[in-house]
Amino acid sequence: MVFSPRMEPLTLDLMSRIAALAGFSWTDEELQAIAPQLDRSLEALRTLDALPLQDTDLSTTFRAG
Amino acid sequence: MSDLHWASIGELARLIAEQKVSPVEVVEAHLARIDALDGKLHAFLMVMRESAVAAARRAEAAVAGGNSLGPLHGVPIGLKDLYNTTDAPTTGGSTILAGATSAEDATVVARLRAAGAVMLGKLNLHEFAYGPEGLNDHYGTAWNPWDAKTHRIAGGSSSGSGAAVAAGLCPGALGSDTGGSIRVPSALCGITGIKPTYGRVSRAGVLPLAWSLDHVGPMARSAADCALMLQVMAGLDPKDRSTSERPVPDYPAALTGDIRELRVGLLKASFLDAAGLVLQQAVEQATKVLTGLGARVDEAKLRLADQVVGASWAVISAEALAFHEKWLKERPGDYQADVRARLRAGAFVTGVQYVQAQRARALIRDEVTAVLERFDVLVAPAVPIVATAVGQNEVTIGRETTDVRAALTRFTRHFNLSGHPVCSVPCGFTAAGLPIGLQIIGRAFDEVTVLRVADAYQRATDWHTRRPPIGGA
Numbered sequence: 001m002v003f004s005p006r007m008e009p010l011t012l013d014l015m016s017r018i019a020a021l022a023g024f025s026w027t028d029e030e031l032q033a034i035a036p037q038l039d040r041s042l043e044a045l046r047t048l049d050a051l052p053l054q055d056t057d058l059s060t061t062f063r064a065g
Numbered sequence: 066m067s068d069l070h071w072a073s074i075g076e077l078a079r080l081i082a083e084q085k086v087s088p089v090e091v092v093e094a095h096l097a098r099i100d101a102l103d104g105k106l107h108a109f110l111m112v113m114r115e116s117a118v119a120a121a122r123r124a125e126a127a128v129a130g131g132n133s134l135g136p137l138h139g140v141p142i143g144l145k146d147l148y149n150t151t152d153a154p155t156t157g158g159s160t161i162l163a164g165a166t167s168a169e170d171a172t173v174v175a176r177l178r179a180a181g182a183v184m185l186g187k188l189n190l191h192e193f194a195y196g197p198e199g200l201n202d203h204y205g206t207a208w209n210p211w212d213a214k215t216h217r218i219a220g221g222s223s224s225g226s227g228a229a230v231a232a233g234l235c236p237g238a239l240g241s242d243t244g245g246s247i248r249v250p251s252a253l254c255g256i257t258g259i260k261p262t263y264g265r266v267s268r269a270g271v272l273p274l275a276w277s278l279d280h281v282g283p284m285a286r287s288a289a290d291c292a293l294m295l296q297v298m299a300g301l302d303p304k305d306r307s308t309s310e311r312p313v314p315d316y317p318a319a320l321t322g323d324i325r326e327l328r329v330g331l332l333k334a335s336f337l338d339a340a341g342l343v344l345q346q347a348v349e350q351a352t353k354v355l356t357g358l359g360a361r362v363d364e365a366k367l368r369l370a371d372q373v374v375g376a377s378w379a380v381i382s383a384e385a386l387a388f389h390e391k392w393l394k395e396r397p398g399d400y401q402a403d404v405r406a407r408l409r410a411g412a413f414v415t416g417v418q419y420v421q422a423q424r425a426r427a428l429i430r431d432e433v434t435a436v437l438e439r440f441d442v443l444v445a446p447a448v449p450i451v452a453t454a455v456g457q458n459e460v461t462i463g464r465e466t467t468d469v470r471a472a473l474t475r476f477t478r479h480f481n482l483s484g485h486p487v488c489s490v491p492c493g494f495t496a497a498g499l500p501i502g503l504q505i506i507g508r509a510f511d512e513v514t515v516l517r518v519a520d521a522y523q524r525a526t527d528w529h530t531r532r533p534p535i536g537g538a
Contacts, residue, residue, distance in 0.1 A: 015413065022412040023394060034406045038413055041382070044375035045418060048425045051372060056424040 069094040070233035074290040081139040088124035088139025092117050095141045099234050102536045107205040108229035112186040116152045120183045138181030143238035145223050146187035148174050149270040157272045158190040158201050161399050171270025173298045180297040185235050189225030192404045194274045197249050197473035199224025202401035209452045210533035217452040220253035222246040226284045227254035232536045237285040243274045245477025247282050248489040252447035252502020255491045258284035259291045262510045263484035264309040267302030275384035278481045288519035292316035319513040320520040324358050330365025330440035340449040341462050347493030347501040348446050354525050369429050377478040379414050379422035386411030426482045433483040437508045447489040447502030486512045488519045491528040
């Protein structure tokens with residue numbers, strides 16, 4: 001399991017609690033099935049830490065140009 | 066005329082207007098083609114046989130009566146089964162929406178009908194458009210027409226659109242593209258497809274996957290045919306607030322074949338260099354063709370390519386779950402397994418992560434825009450691999466073994482995040498006869514230049530005229 005300094009390690013217990021907060025009740029088996037891909041995706045998300053996002057506005061209505 | 070099923074949209078419209086063929090003849094030729102081949106291809110989820118023949122008869126009467134004809138009068142078009150239609154259910158390739166009816170046509174369907182097009186049927190897709198392979202456990206996965214022996218993916222999510230157009234079951238189709246779903250099947254099936262600029266074409270009445278990334282667009286066998294379809298589809302729609310007020314240019318008129326002095330940027334790092342060797346060679350050869358046509362090709366670079374996977378995942382996952390939350394809670398067993406897993410992952414994207422991904426997206430968009438100040442278009446492989454066998458989960462590219470799904474969207478999702486227009490055209494084949502796609506990326510709302518380059522390339526090459534082994538005769 002991977003984690004960043006801002007996050008707890010993503011254990012099945014933590015996944016279960018996060019899912020419950022979102023209103024889902026998933027078994028350990030169901031959570032285990034998505035954990036490897038979720039790890040990879042969250043790791044990819046951490047590449048955004050390298051960007052100067054503090055100086056970037058959010059476009060809530062996206063415009064291509 | 067024999068072989069009506071291989072005629073282009075432009076040819077069919079002209080032959081019908083000149084009363085050399087009737088719309089009924091054209092529609093029946095395509096229905097016969099579907100009857101002959103779709104048992105294997107699984108491109109169609111529903112053939113709208115009766116309504117298509119009835120519409121063709123009305124079109125025939127209009128021609129005979131000398132009535133004013135639309136630009137697509139009598140031309141049959143297939144619809145990815147995400148587009149609402151009043152005369153057929155819209156399932157999204159799911160059982161959850163089996164039999165779901167609509168009171169209104171999607172805006173682009175209404176515009177195509179107003180232009181005289183005949184809706185031939187609803188096309189297969191990855192369930193709810195949430196996957197780039199085109200897998201569908203409920204109705205059967207579409208078969209890529211370029212391999213008669215091995216069941217290969219047609220690419221997704223618009224798999225039925227890719228397979229149907231490639232095999233001559235319809236001359237044009239609608240796809241949708243959230244991470245590559247027009248360009249991936251276009252590349253894998255050897256056809257042409259354009260993802261227009263975000264805001265160029267209305268998404269009203271189209272089942273969403275991720276609102277801020279969804280684009281809809283045409284798929285056909287040439288850039289010229291895509292231009293004809295896009296002309297009818299594009300423009301402001303009060304029902305879709307993301308659509309632009311910018312006037313719609315004349316796309317077919319822009320296809321002059323002249324690309325002299327056009328500046329073309331070849332994306333090497335993270336794109337060409339990350340593709341399989343044969344695909345690299347095909348794309349490099351394509352740039353030589355463009356050079357031969359008078360374009361100036363230089364290397365271009367997008368430095369934020371490494372951030373695309375993470376940003377794209379956070380945005381798609383969160384938005385897709387927002388749309389599917391109720392069904393995922395009440396009917397989880399009705400989703401196919403891979404789609405259910407992807408939707409569940411969306412529950413682990415925090416609000417902060419979603420916002421940061423959207424902020425990163427602004428930087429990614431601005432970088433593409435800045436690079437396109439130095440170039441008129443960028444080019445890159447559409448996909449780093451060719452069509453894999455259904456059930457194959459890993460693929461080797463160079464020395465790297467990687468997940469097929471991740472590989473399929475590696476080069477496409479960048480431009481869903483940026484919103485820029487991209488056309489995929491066939492640019493070669495492997496020794497095994499599988500098609501290779503080239504992406505042509507343009508400035509926001511400059512579909513004219515993208516299509517002009519694609520059309521000029523197709524005037525100089527014959528890749529787009531090749532016919533697949535399934536139904537190729």
